[in-house]
Amino acid sequence: MTSEAGRWAIGLDLGGSAVKSGLVAADGSIAVFERTPIDRRAGADHLLAALLNQIERLRAAAAERGFEPVGIGVGSPGSIERATGRIHKSPNFAGWTGYPLRDELVRNTELPVYLANDVNAAALGELKFGAGEDYENFIMITLGTGVGGALVIGGRLYDGAEGFAGEIGHMMIDPEGPECPCGNRGCLEQLVGASAMVDRARALLAGSDADGPLAAVPEEELTPEIIGEAAADGDPVGRMVLAESGRWLGLAFITLINVLDPDCILVGGGIAQAGPPLFDAIRQTVGNHAMSGTARIVPIVLAALGTRAGTAGAGALALWPELSCES
Amino acid sequence: MTSEAGRWAIGLDLGGSAVKSGLVAADGSIAVFERTPIDRRAGADHLLAALLNQIERLRAAAAERGFEPVGIGVGSPGSIERATGRIHKSPNFAGWTGYPLRDELVRNTELPVYLANDVNAAALGELKFGAGEDYENFIMITLGTGVGGALVIGGRLYDGAEGFAGEIGHMMIDPEGPECPCGNRGCLEQLVGASAMVDRARALLAGSDADGPLAAVPEEELTPEIIGEAAADGDPVGRMVLAESGRWLGLAFITLINVLDPDCILVGGGIAQAGPPLFDAIRQTVGNHAMSGTARIVPIVLAALGTRAGTAGAGALALWPELSCES
Numbered sequence: 001m002t003s004e005a006g007r008w009a010i011g012l013d014l015g016g017s018a019v020k021s022g023l024v025a026a027d028g029s030i031a032v033f034e035r036t037p038i039d040r041r042a043g044a045d046h047l048l049a050a051l052l053n054q055i056e057r058l059r060a061a062a063a064e065r066g067f068e069p070v071g072i073g074v075g076s077p078g079s080i081e082r083a084t085g086r087i088h089k090s091p092n093f094a095g096w097t098g099y100p101l102r103d104e105l106v107r108n109t110e111l112p113v114y115l116a117n118d119v120n121a122a123a124l125g126e127l128k129f130g131a132g133e134d135y136e137n138f139i140m141i142t143l144g145t146g147v148g149g150a151l152v153i154g155g156r157l158y159d160g161a162e163g164f165a166g167e168i169g170h171m172m173i174d175p176e177g178p179e180c181p182c183g184n185r186g187c188l189e190q191l192v193g194a195s196a197m198v199d200r201a202r203a204l205l206a207g208s209d210a211d212g213p214l215a216a217v218p219e220e221e222l223t224p225e226i227i228g229e230a231a232a233d234g235d236p237v238g239r240m241v242l243a244e245s246g247r248w249l250g251l252a253f254i255t256l257i258n259v260l261d262p263d264c265i266l267v268g269g270g271i272a273q274a275g276p277p278l279f280d281a282i283r284q285t286v287g288n289h290a291m292s293g294t295a296r297i298v299p300i301v302l303a304a305l306g307t308r309a310g311t312a313g314a315g316a317l318a319l320w321p322e323l324s325c326e327s
Numbered sequence: 328m329t330s331e332a333g334r335w336a337i338g339l340d341l342g343g344s345a346v347k348s349g350l351v352a353a354d355g356s357i358a359v360f361e362r363t364p365i366d367r368r369a370g371a372d373h374l375l376a377a378l379l380n381q382i383e384r385l386r387a388a389a390a391e392r393g394f395e396p397v398g399i400g401v402g403s404p405g406s407i408e409r410a411t412g413r414i415h416k417s418p419n420f421a422g423w424t425g426y427p428l429r430d431e432l433v434r435n436t437e438l439p440v441y442l443a444n445d446v447n448a449a450a451l452g453e454l455k456f457g458a459g460e461d462y463e464n465f466i467m468i469t470l471g472t473g474v475g476g477a478l479v480i481g482g483r484l485y486d487g488a489e490g491f492a493g494e495i496g497h498m499m500i501d502p503e504g505p506e507c508p509c510g511n512r513g514c515l516e517q518l519v520g521a522s523a524m525v526d527r528a529r530a531l532l533a534g535s536d537a538d539g540p541l542a543a544v545p546e547e548e549l550t551p552e553i554i555g556e557a558a559a560d561g562d563p564v565g566r567m568v569l570a571e572s573g574r575w576l577g578l579a580f581i582t583l584i585n586v587l588d589p590d591c592i593l594v595g596g597g598i599a600q601a602g603p604p605l606f607d608a609i610r611q612t613v614g615n616h617a618m619s620g621t622a623r624i625v626p627i628v629l630a631a632l633g634t635r636a637g638t639a640g641a642g643a644l645a646l647w648p649e650l651s652c653e654s
Contacts, residue, residue, distance in 0.1 A: 137488050149586070153480060160588025161464050167585040172578050174502055184581055251499050254511055255582065258494040259476070261487025 010058045010072045010111075011315030012051055013121060016040055016092065016145070020307065021054040023062055023069065024315020028129030030308060032061045044095035052108055071112035071321075072105060073314035075121025079163050085115055088163065114317040116324060118310055119166065120157050122303070123150035124323055125313030126266055130304035135263035139256055140303065141168050141249075142269035144224075147189040151260070156323050169193070171252050191248040197224045197241055197271070204237045212236050228274030239277045246281020253286050257298050268303030275302070336645035337385045337399045337438075339378055340448060340637030343367055343419065343472070347634065348381040350389055350396065351642020355456030357635060359388045371422035379435055398439035398648075399432060400641035402448025406490050412442055415490065441644040443651060445637055446493065447484050449630070450477035451650055452640030453593055457631035462590035466583055467630065468495050468576075469596035471551075474516040478587070483650050496520070498579050518575040524551045524568055524598070531564045539563050555601030566604045573608020580613050584625050595630030602629070 008031075011024040017040070022033035034057075038050045055072060062069050078090025078097065085102025087093075105113040116124065123140040126132040132140070136155045142148040149168025151158045159165045169189035170182050177186025178196075190196060201222055205215055212235035217226060231238030253265055272278065282300055305312055317324055335358075338351040344367070349360035361384070365377045382399060389396050405417025405424065412429025414420075432440040443451065450467040453459040459467070463482045469475040476495025478485045486492045496516035497509050504513025505523075517523060528549050532542055539562035544553060558565030580592055599605065609627055632639055644651055 135488075151586075153485065158480065161590040162588060165586065165588035167588075170585040171582045173499070175500070175578055176503075251502055255498045256586070258497040259478075259492065259583070259586070261489060261492035261494075263488040 006067065007319055008062060008067060008069050009315040009318035010055055010062075010069045011311040011313070011318070012054060012072065012074045013118065013310030013314055014038070014047065014051070014074065014076045015118065015310070016077070019050050019054055020311045021058060022308075022311050022315070023058055024073075024312055024319065026319055028312060030312060030315070031065075032058065033308065033311065035307075040093045042094065044099045047093065047096065048101075048104055048108075051105065055105075055109055055111075069111065069318075071114060071318035072109060073114045073116070073121070073317035073319075074101065074105070075116050075118040075310045075314045075317075076101065077118050079117055080115045082159075082163050085113070112318065112321075114314075114321055114324065116157070116314070116317055117150070117159070117163075117166075119148035119150045120159060120324075121313035121317060122268060122305075122309035123152055123266075123313065124157060124316045125305050125309040125311070126268070126303050127152050127155070127313075127323070128316040128320070129312050130309060131266050131301050132264075137260070137262050138264050138266055139168070139260060139262050140266045140268060142303075143192065143245075143267065143271035144269040145194040147193055148269070168252065168256070171255065173248055173252055188248065188252050192245040194224045197227055197245060198222045200241045200244060201227050201237055204240055210237050212238070214238050224271045225273075228271050228278070231277040232274050238274075242274055242277040243281040245271075246278045247285050249278075250282045250285025253282060253298075253300065257286070262298060264299040264301055266301050266303045268306075268309060272302055273306075333394065334646055335389060335394060335396050336642040337382055337389075337396045338638040338640070338642030338645070339381060339399065339401045340445065340641055341365070341374065341378070341401065341403045342445065342637070343404070346377050346381055347638045348385060349635075349638050349642070350385050351400075351639055351646065353646055355639060357639060357642070358392075359385065360635065360638065362634075367420045369421065371426045374420065374423065375428075375431055375435075378432065382432075382436055382438075396438065396645075398441060398645035399436060400441045400443070400448070400644035400646075401428065401432070402443050402445040402637045402641045402644075403428065404445050406444055407442045409486075409490050412440070439645065439648075441641075441648055441651065443484070443641070443644055444477070444486070444490075444493075446475035446477045447486060447651075448640035448644060449595060449632070449636035450479055450593075450640065451484060451643045452632050452636040452638070453595070453630050454479050454482070454640075454650070455643040455647070456639050457636060458593050458628050459591075464587070464589050465591050465593060466495070466587060466589050467593045467595060469630075470519065470572075470576075470594065470598035471596040472521045474520055475596070495579065495583070498582065500575060500579055515575065515579050519572040521551045521598075524554055524572060525549045527568045527571060528554050528564060531567055537564050539565070541565050551598045552600075555598050555605070558604040559601050565601075569601055569604040570608040572598075573605050574612050576605075577609045577612025580609060580625075580627065584613070589625060591626040591628055593628050593630045595633075595636060599629055600633075 007026045013020040022030040079088040090096040140150045147169030149166040174186035178190045180187040214230045231242045334353045340347040349357040406415040417423040467477045474496030476493040501513035505517045507514040541557045558569045
């Protein structure tokens, strides 16, 4: 199986609570996809073992199908040091900062290993198999606990001079806004991240006699996903929260459009699933303020691959290493 | 003369009050540089004639030296339609929007013609011959009446999906800021452009018993350049105006650094000549707030070529067309 269609790679997407893994084919199909829980506080040995377990499982599955994967792609939280294949910084994963992930995986598997930041991997998945397939230049933003971003320029990942590009969550959006642990004030992540959404919902619920579905949720159980689902079902407080998030996102997108003039902006992550209550507010803000000079509306599109984007993109990285910023 | 060192091009930089032109060599030297006044309100025929006059003069100068220029590069205000070589939009130049500049120049000169937006041309000049020579990825910002920008990515100009990238003056910096003709609010250009600086100086001078050099300047004669010179000479009002501009620019640079992770940011244009009173404030703002994740300080550097950057870059465009975004 040497034709393009017959090439497969192992794709691993390391997330905050699980590793999602599968055999990724050159047509984007994923075989034996699996989500395996991990404990991000348990240290690097635990994380490496979890990844190696999945690799072993996938190699066995590949052997059953009569082929050898061309390599291993991994999307990991944190930034990746290009030259060394170490995790540069990943504050939320115990023992992960500085970990020589590429060397450890190569030593244990003797396969080619390719690493990318997790959002970059997801963007690569969308580029090859998803909502970015028709575009050369796009921005991807992921809305979850935090706000992640990635840039595709000229049909390849662009990760900047030292691998840190795409930190859309740390765009300065409001000079009077809340402080951010990064040292700045008014970062997008502080305005639309999970904490901001939950705080906004609590404030709205406390100050009103709202009787939508959200009012029935115990305060400590509120999550962005629950708020998003309620908004999609028409809950008025949920809609107000997403409209506010959409307005801040729209202001950030205006800057991104005016600086980067992308073909489109893809929005992924759990909160993006809320759909129209969020996207309508984004598009309204951008539409009201887009520079007339561009004479066009940049499409703002829901990412297509959902929770499989990272795995698909990690596989794509191993199938087409030239798409990364390293080559 | 076919060796790299012996190649020359005609470089033309069309500005608001003059066309700056010269013979640009592959080593960056400019022969017979000249600044010829134009009237930007006089229409496209006037502008074309001014450009053709300069081209004729430079071809004669080249013939005297015994060579033929390899082509003509032009930096022009407004965005350029890549496919057609028309000026897409240039609201401050009468008759310029929609003008088929490339076709007219080719028809009249029978030389290869390459067009770029004026700030893109200046960035190309800095990339090949100036402060950007050592960098693959940088952002250039020009501070004059307005605020212009250009992006160099992977050693080439990046102008986006449709040629409009680099509109740094229309980054949204303050959601409560002044309205901008572009339709947005709080654009960087509204906060640090010429009008903002002059208004700020007037307000400070009116509300104080300042007795620095600026206090002696008639109010209606205040310009950003005069304010910048006064600040460089230690005038307290001038310094306050530039410190405020530097703070806004620093906030914009934080976003640019976090999104694009550039090798450096080059600052050009007349106001940049003010030097330390401006750059200190920029660097202080960025230094206080840069993401700790990047673990480095992105250099913020005065552009090197001054008023010759556009001419040099226009020549570079004709010498190395592959540096543009079109190829």
